[in-house]
Amino acid sequence: MPSDRTRTAILAAAERLYADRGFGDVTLRDIVAAADVNLAAVNYHFGSKDELIAELFVTRSLALNRERLSELRAAEEVRGGRAPIEAVLRALVGPTLRGCLGPDNQRSTAARFMIRVSIESVPPIRRIRNREIDHLRKFVAAMARSLPGCSDVELYWGLHFALAMAQQTVRDSERLTKLSDGKCDVDDVDDIIERVVSVAVMALAGAWC
Amino acid sequence: MPSDRTRTAILAAAERLYADRGFGDVTLRDIVAAADVNLAAVNYHFGSKDELIAELFVTRSLALNRERLSELRAAEEVRGGRAPIEAVLRALVGPTLRGCLGPDNQRSTAARFMIRVSIESVPPIRRIRNREIDHLRKFVAAMARSLPGCSDVELYWGLHFALAMAQQTVRDSERLTKLSDGKCDVDDVDDIIERVVSVAVMALAGAWC
């Protein structure tokens, strides 16, 4: 069990380096130097570089999904299983936006790692991403409970567009800041969440649910 | 001038290979083998691998921007410089969506290359991307002509969200197809353009322009 020290040190160093410099620019040798462990330890504990990256992503991804579902459950408990559509969408995009936006200096390593993931999309992560569909289905179901008259197709598009707006804001907040000369405040997380949610609601309502 | 044959062959082979297999999985040796030229020819004609990638992207990027602006100009000419906001947004997202969606088999190599760019975002391309802001400013200006009463901040957010929806649909059409069990038809390009445009218009109008 004390052997976990090496394993943990590798995970921490790798996440920090990937968050800071991106996947393309960090080698295993960089990681083992930062973690102060031997090069061969990475392959011993994780099998390969790709599996190390995959483990980092799975950990953060599960935590994000838990947070989303706990927000959803909290929202649905208030009025017996039928939350307003705004609350459902807020549970979907809120955790990501709260974690990945806001002042740089108070952003966690985990958050900066997930931003990097959404920008670079490296192969081992792309493979895992395909499994998150089951998680999204739970939100489609919750949206259907909120809007019983809405067709499935419109719900899918609404969820797709909500995630698109949230993701792109995380991925490219710099471009929006530059384009708007700072007039769009990407540090005002609550404002952004409400913007994304309200546009998504309009998309669903405008489709005549 | 006949020396351009080698140069052209390298560009064509590189674009096809990157489109098919992604940036991470294609080496210079793969490219020169496919182009049937010598390894040293890449450095002779382009200076480096990154500059080859950059040239591919700049070419396609300029073509896309030209197409957008020509659509915008056509829309504004109809009624003397004041196109409906729908037409402006259609000129912004239409060229990308028309090129990158629709049946796989009739997608050009150039389009598949640009899809790959939007998924993988490799360093030499990220550097160039930052220059496209001037291009987007022209669309902000056109949107302001369409909606004279709308505040700049709302225009920026509207453009940002419109691009977000278009980009995410291109990047992740597979997830939407799987999530919806094929009920969202990502091959119906005109439908998707109208969906993106109408949601973006609602976002702008809903902000009480």
Place this chain on the structure above:
DNA sequence: GTCTATAACCCGATAGAC
């Protein structure tokens, strides 16, 4: 302008001693 050949240096992965 094109090619062969090769230099000098990265990378990830792994065999085998400890």
Place this chain on the structure above:
DNA sequence: GTCTATCGGGTTATAGAC
């Protein structure tokens, strides 16, 4: 579990014949 040493193969880049 940890280390050393190394393998195979990728990269840019260049010298020099043609």
